[in-house]
Amino acid sequence: xxxxxxxxxxxxxxxxxxxxxxxxxxxxxxxxxxxxxxxxxxxxxxxxxxxxxxxxxxxxxxxxxxxxxxxxxxxxxxxxxxxxxxxxxxxxxxxxxxxxxxxxxxxxxxxxxxxxxxxxxxxxxxxxxxxxxxxxxxxxxxxxxxxxxxxxxxxxxxxxxxxxxxxxxxxxxxxxxxxxxxxxxxxxxxxxxxxxxxxxxxxxxxxxxxxxxxxxxxxxxxxxxxx
Amino acid sequence: xxxxxxxxxxxxxxxxxxxxxxxxxxxxxxxxxxxxxxxxxxxxxxxxxxxxxxxxxxxxxxxxxxxxxxxxxxxxxxxxxx
Numbered sequence: 530x531x532x533x534x535x536x537x538x539x540x541x542x543x544x545x546x547x548x549x550x551x552x553x554x555x556x557x558x559x560x561x562x563x564x565x566x567x568x569x570x571x572x573x574x575x576x577x578x579x580x581x582x583x584x585x586x587x588x589x590x591x592x593x594x595x596x597x598x599x600x601x602x603x604x605x606x607x608x609x610x611x612x613x614x615x616x617x618x619x620x621x622x623x624x625x626x627x628x629x630x631x632x633x634x635x636x637x638x639x640x641x642x643x644x645x646x647x648x649x650x651x652x653x654x655x656x657x658x659x660x661x662x663x664x665x666x667x668x669x670x671x672x673x674x675x676x677x678x679x680x681x682x683x684x685x686x687x688x689x690x691x692x693x694x695x696x697x698x699x700x701x702x703x704x705x706x707x708x709x710x711x712x713x714x715x716x717x718x719x720x721x722x723x724x725x726x727x728x729x730x731x732x733x734x735x736x737x738x739x740x741x742x743x744x745x746x747x748x749x750x751x752x753x754x755x756x
Numbered sequence: 757x758x759x760x761x762x763x764x765x766x767x768x769x770x771x772x773x774x775x776x777x778x779x780x781x782x783x784x785x786x787x788x789x790x791x792x793x794x795x796x797x798x799x800x801x802x803x804x805x806x807x808x809x810x811x812x813x814x815x816x817x818x819x820x821x822x823x824x825x826x827x828x829x830x831x832x833x834x835x836x837x838x
Contacts, residue, residue, distance in 0.1 A: 561836045563829065570828045574820035592824050596831050603835040653769045667764025672797035673804055683811040692812050711812040717777065728779075736773035743808040 551615040559606050570599070573616070576713040577623050583696075583704045584627035586634055594630050598623040613722055620723040653740035673747065682753060683746065695745040699738055706731060707738035763791045768798045772805050 557565040574595065581591040581598075601622045609618055658671040682688050696704050705724070709715040710731075715723075720731050763771070768791055774780050775788050792799050 563832060566832045567825070567829060570825060571820060574824065574828065575817045578820070578824070579815075579817070592821075592827075595824065596827060599828055600831050600835060603832065604838075652766075653772070654766070656766070659764070659766045667766040668795075669765045669797045673801045675800050676804055676807055680807060683807060684814070688811060689814055693815060696812075696815075707812065711809050712815045714813075714816070732773055732777060732779055735777075736770070739773060739805060739808055739812075740769075742812060743804055746808055746811070747804070 551609075552611055554615055555606055555609050555611075558603065573619060577620070579712060580620070580705060580708055581623060581627045583701060583708060584631040590630065590634070591627075594623070594627045597630070598626040601626055614719075617719060617722045624723060651737055653736065654744075674750070676750060680750075682750065688746070688749070691745055691749045692742055695742050696738070699741060703734050703738035703741075706734040707742070710735055711739070763787055765791075765795060765798055765801075768792075768795070769801060772802060775802075776805065776809075 554565060554569070558569075577595050577598065578591055581594040582588065585591050585594060598619075602619055605622065609615070613621075658669065660666055660668050660670045676683070680688075696707060699707070706720060709720050709723070710717070717728060717731055720726075721728055724731075726734075768788065771780065771784070771788055775785065780788060792802065
């Protein structure tokens with residue numbers, strides 16, 4: 530049987546699951562509607578996999594986490610009360626699954642612990658790039674270069690690879706927040722609800738993550754210019 | 757009337773995310789934009805941040821590996837028989 534989820538032609542319109550009311554969705558899943566399930570998987574699967582990847586050591590383990598999380602969702606359908614959106618609920622289950630898996634792998638500390646550590650001073654830019662004293666104190670001494678817009682190298686595979694690698698090396702909480710916000714397109718409130726952090730913390734984590742990615746891209750541009 | 761001194765570049769780079777995410781108050785926003793009005797380097801920096809965000813967004817993948825999709829359908833079928 531073919532479920533039609535490998536739709537590749539741009540003309541074809543696929544009804545997105547988010548258009549359905551959350552409670553209708555949950556009702557359809559409860560009755561065992563495989564079409565709705567496969568649409569949900571298609572819509573959320575890639576994002577879930579990428580978010581899970583921040584918690585565990587390999588792609589294979591991340592895939593297992595996604596499967597485990599979906600089973601948790603299905604088994605917990607009766608507990609869905611609609612107080613949060615289905616998507617928030619889904620990702621909360623994913624987070625819990627990924628975290629307990631990460632703990633078993635002995636590499637994860639609870640998110641709250643990490644998110645609580647945002648107080649450390651971590652400047653967006655190396656302070657030595659600003660003038661230290663005098664009338665121009667705090668102003669650029671080593672200013673940023675103008676990147677062409679759109680910068681072709683940032684659109685190529687190598688540029689994406691730089692970003693991917695940088696995110697993988699970020700502290701876990703920063704990596705998760707930038708993944709959700711800037712890759713998967715979560716709104717700030719959604720991120721706060723899924724991760725149980727304040728809007729202030731979300732912004733600080735996002736700011737640090739973006740600042741580091743920008744710095745990595747600047748370094749990359751400098752290197753390729755020197756080639 | 758000026759409420760406080762002008763921002764430095766070092767302060768601007770720390771406010772960029774709040775600015776882009778709409779987290780600044782109206783007076784803060786005004787001070788931020790006032791600085792941009794006189795500092796091309798910070799305009800460049802802001803543009804780099806926008807490009808960074810745009811390029812990061814390109815990592816998004818629309819398609820799930822068909823094998824994982826199949827595995828998930830199996831999870832669903834298994835659950836139905838529980």
